[in-house]
Amino acid sequence: MNKRVGILISGRGSNMRSLIAAASEPGFPAEIELVISNVGNAPGLAYAASADIPTIVIPHKAFETREAFDRALDTALTNAGVEIVCLAGFMRILSDWFARRWEGRLINIHPSLLPLFKGVHVHEQVLQAGVRVSGCTVHFVVPELDAGAIIAQAAVPVEIGDTPETLAARVLAEEHRLYPAALRMLAEDRVRLEKGHAVFSPAA
């Protein structure tokens, strides 16, 4: 049985598109059931709708507390029968409650080689540090920001003369390959979160 996936976005949704494209391939072990955005005019919403995927806007500003917003997210995901949640450019920090509730079933993509360069303005941080290699990471989400166990990573070179934009574009191309590959692993139960660590097992 294919796993039912919900994707949370806030913006252009290019990683969401890569997940939708992968899930439309025969044999992919997951289906995208729902896309939720906290931003009403997120460009990714129109694409999801054009791919016949149900979309919901849940504006975070309509809620008094972070957890009240997260409970609304949880209700929408649960009502759609979602089993795995993928964060794809979702620009809200989730409550501990939400992270614990979806523990092991909630993943994110981050545009650096974690645990280096957490948070925002990642490519600026990378260039400022002067490292010669960067990349992207798919990880389980835990209450602490960008700190969950790592599922998959891809490295890219930092080129002489890179700007945050040129580096971001090179990393993004790898993100689009890595995220579907990591979702496939999780959907096939080839990786699971156990006591804070990613435990891998071979394909059945």
Ligand code: GRF
């Ligand atoms: C990506 O770089 C992702 O790693 C980060 O936010 C960006 C989202 O881009 N978390 P997109 O909306 O998927 O195009």
